[in-house]
Amino acid sequence: MKQQLLLLEDVDGLGRKGEVVSAKPGFVRNFLLPRHMAIIASSNTLRKQERLREEREKQAVIDRQESELLAKQLEGVILEIKVKVDPEGHMYGSVSAFDVLHLFENQGFKIERKFIQLNRPIKETGLHKISLKLKEGILAICQLKIIPEGMVAAGIEAVAAPIPTEESKES
Numbered sequence: 001m002k003q004q005l006l007l008l009e010d011v012d013g014l015g016r017k018g019e020v021v022s023a024k025p026g027f028v029r030n031f032l033l034p035r036h037m038a039i040i041a042s043s044n045t046l047r048k049q050e051r052l053r054e055e056r057e058k059q060a061v062i063d064r065q066e067s068e069l070l071a072k073q074l075e076g077v078i079l080e081i082k083v084k085v086d087p088e089g090h091m092y093g094s095v096s097a098f099d100v101l102h103l104f105e106n107q108g109f110k111i112e113r114k115f116i117q118l119n120r121p122i123k124e125t126g127l128h129k130i131s132l133k134l135k136e137g138i139l140a141i142c143q144l145k146i147i148p149e150g151m152v153a154a155g156i157e158a159v160a161a162p163i164p165t166e167e168s169k170e171s
Contacts, residue, residue, distance in 0.1 A: 018052030094121035
């Protein structure tokens, strides 16, 4: 049986601060209550609801302004990462959301990992669009350039290979 809760903080996939929501008992007992993210709704706690909603509305305005500013800053950003590739140009690994997060941090942006909308790791070199879903649903798009590190070596090996001459063709 689901329990009625008053959220003290925003919880992804459940609700926002000040909302009364219902959740499964295990989620409530093991996650929400120990982390003080919610309290069980009763007549006393429902009085807090209006105050929490007002706080959430004020915070939403601040979050929206910060997200819009960050989205404008990210608009023209091109992140670059070098990866190792085999002689055919296939990547040995992949570029994950965690790697993208480190690239943002190296450029001085404070972004949370959950903002990066990457369904699966990128396994191809080239230019890729990375979408970010910031606070309050603000979307930002930047570009990620995956540069193959081993392509120069692979290119040299291809050039160094013996070129067939007319004498070798005849024999």
